[in-house]
Amino acid sequence: MVTVAENKYGKSRVRLVKVRRKDGWHDLHEWTVEVLLQGDFDSCFVAGDNSKILPTDTMKNTVYSLARDSSADCMEDFGKELAEFFLDHNPQVSGADISISEKMWDHLKSNGHPQPTTFIQSGGEIQTATITRTRAGNLTVTSGFADLVVMKTAKSAFEGYVQDSLTTLQPSQDRLLGTALSAKWTYGGTLVDFAAFRAQAREILLTAFAEHDSKSVQHTLYAMGKAVLEQLPEMDDIELTMPNKHYLLVDLSRFGQDNPNEIFVPIDEPHGTIQARLRRQG
Amino acid sequence: MVTVAENKYGKSRVRLVKVRRKDGWHDLHEWTVEVLLQGDFDSCFVAGDNSKILPTDTMKNTVYSLARDSSADCMEDFGKELAEFFLDHNPQVSGADISISEKMWDHLKSNGHPQPTTFIQSGGEIQTATITRTRAGNLTVTSGFADLVVMKTAKSAFEGYVQDSLTTLQPSQDRLLGTALSAKWTYGGTLVDFAAFRAQAREILLTAFAEHDSKSVQHTLYAMGKAVLEQLPEMDDIELTMPNKHYLLVDLSRFGQDNPNEIFVPIDEPHGTIQARLRRQG
Amino acid sequence: MVTVAENKYGKSRVRLVKVRRKDGWHDLHEWTVEVLLQGDFDSCFVAGDNSKILPTDTMKNTVYSLARDSSADCMEDFGKELAEFFLDHNPQVSGADISISEKMWDHLKSNGHPQPTTFIQSGGEIQTATITRTRAGNLTVTSGFADLVVMKTAKSAFEGYVQDSLTTLQPSQDRLLGTALSAKWTYGGTLVDFAAFRAQAREILLTAFAEHDSKSVQHTLYAMGKAVLEQLPEMDDIELTMPNKHYLLVDLSRFGQDNPNEIFVPIDEPHGTIQARLRRQG
């Protein structure tokens, strides 16, 4: 006999722009929402009985309808409202995962001033939040960002590593260190202003990245996570992903030229992947 | 104090083409390999001590060197060799994950015959395999495929679902059902010919997709998983992901025209997501 | 004074699936249409007078409405109907460009038989057509395809090229030759069955690619174009684009291994670009 061991279903890529207007000044959020529900849907799988199925189209409608009524200004608060709504209205649902990502829109600056009703999309970086809620009452809020592309052109070395018969990498005391940083953190019990907290976390992580005297990507990742966990006690743990996007020094000696750390080839593949979850101990 | 709760690192997107030649007939595999290692790397994170770090560049070299010596014809066997090599040569490593994906190249057919040394890339579908091995001796092999785009234009309905104040979807007895199928399965103890098994699993899944009288995506997903688990006893469980890629019937009544299930708009977003893991019981 | 030297506007990425049913057998086309119109729109640009503007939303509606009424089975014929419609109904329009691309859907084969109502998307290759019509009566039909990914593992060399102080490439008598072929051709006066002609052109081009004893990408491009122009007299000229997607032989001598043309690294960037338009002379 074949059974359904795990299942979830929902709607992905529900896109939403919300504009707020006050005294001629506009604010703008662009969110992409994913709703995934879990529960007892065995009769649907096995027998084609749809009587417990909330259509994913209705989930999409729910996102828009709640967005209109909601006073939430940040993804985390809106995600909590959505998760609660789906659990309250659907007894067959045992858990709801809401994932939201936000594209960054800033007020356009022209002639040195921010334009009140014109926006520019700044960066490929996206802000992320995931809210997981179960009928039993467990609530987890994870915040973070992804694809924040940064590079150090100084204070980055990589030496003293394992040497074996397949080693061809040359040690370097001064290399380019580039990454597309992703971060995800969870919160302790204390309530936080999610948007302000996010801005602080991002600033601390980037400052640590810039100032660190790096002996490896791992070394810098730890320094960044340590800084943010030490300065923000409301953060419980943090997972950092730092692909090592390589910049190879071009060998110009073949053409009778030197290359004093000046001309590099950026390559997309292969790339290193360095990932760790750090937490405050004791 | 801040500690490293989890970590893995390695090399991603190591690309490889292997050509085999025999009596004027060539065979071709294109693989993209990811190597991720886990282990005791605390001193690297905390103190910048690289003495235990196998550079990801060396991992890349290892992939190419082993590919030359290996007689493995399929991803699963090559992945097992890679995992074993990294554990054997690196006592600081406690576990190795090898993920490989394969682009499909077929012999080009011209004038009705396969050309022995010319290939055509067929489909966006990729074949996948993940091999996880720990120093303690645990070995898990997962095989599958992703992004296999298929569509049913008959035998697909969706009715009888939950109706609430946010419902706008119309029930349908005859809708288009399109998906980009992904599948991942694990194996029981028996040895299998991975490539032949993969071809069988794919055929059974697609036949079930085609023949099923669908009442929902969930209903068809279950029918597919049930068919393959029943026919292939070496398969332990299977996870199927079937995004519901919507095709909306165009409302032509505004222009005085009917639309008897003929003209549809395919949309990429939002899309439904239906995912389940099925297993053989008892 | 600032004037509008050239302008065009329209709707892009209008997506359409058309299903035809006959005796239990279905046929399926998926097209993406772009409509671009030219004409006298100066008052719109300069004065914000929209009285001559056909909204791009209406263009989208027109695509769907005509698709329902049209008996056209191929992009070229449907594109001609669209171009004619926009010129007939909009006196302010002087020219219409209709570009259509088609994703390849084939009937799924299972148990050796094609399934009558189930389809599989085969290949990333797309079929293309562009129809340009002016009020003065000029009509140009261009057909082709793009992103047809093929590779030769034999009969491909590259030697005897210019050597200078910046040359590092080694000559090769036996290299991999891979490309993502794009082709576009125009027609002479004779009427053709566009779909059948397209299939013939594709077959001739691919057979020439497979059989050619290549001394360079240019050499093979010419052989392909020559073959198709000689065999299909209705073709007036053909433009072929063949990026040289490099497969680099891995240097394994560093690890004490040989590499007899067996292990290659495919790279996406940089790539060679070779493009030419060939025509029948006299």
Add this chain to the structure above:
Amino acid sequence: MVTVAENKYGKSRVRLVKVRRKDGWHDLHEWTVEVLLQGDFDSCFVAGDNSKILPTDTMKNTVYSLARDSSADCMEDFGKELAEFFLDHNPQVSGADISISEKMWDHLKSNGHPQPTTFIQSGGEIQTATITRTRAGNLTVTSGFADLVVMKTAKSAFEGYVQDSLTTLQPSQDRLLGTALSAKWTYGGTLVDFAAFRAQAREILLTAFAEHDSKSVQHTLYAMGKAVLEQLPEMDDIELTMPNKHYLLVDLSRFGQDNPNEIFVPIDEPHGTIQARLRRQG
């Protein structure tokens, strides 16, 4: 007989990072270069004679070698050097096209100060330049940018357009206007500081976008082009491409809610395309 009517070939996606260091302050450019050459290559196509072929691999080497020696700080000046080099060293070449695009890297700001050796990639926007030079001595320099994503949430209407039997769009006095702006301009005889000029052009275009009381995308496009051509006399003409990236007001009346221009759905397809080339008249 089949002849080569037109041909060009070269190397695409040659990527390059150049780091300049001065007194502890670093500057960084990331360029992607394409080299395309034209000339008399008939013997290569027809007879497989490679004696006139400069390998595209050598073109790549040339980009890196010249980058090291060049003092050019902007793409336009570096492109001119490259074009000149290829014509000077290859008598068989009649014309060279150099296209360069630049990713935007800014000094990371932390604690309110720019970090001297740490960079952040700002925006998906890319800067572009194309340099075309013929042996006869013609030189054209085109500068621009692409994919600059901006949005107006006020001062944008669209009314008074053509109404016909296929019209379903509702007129709007207050809609969102979003686009991914691309611009390309050419220069008159006067020499300019390309980088400073580019910054000025970008600022003028964006200010006009923000301040314009828009009656249509065309209307705003013209206002932007007019502003920049009037304020920068060295600009000869400008081509602007403004896809109309639609934001649809969600109909919440079905759920008993109003939607006072607050909740929108951004959609990627279909989109409007509006393109025009403007020039200064006599």
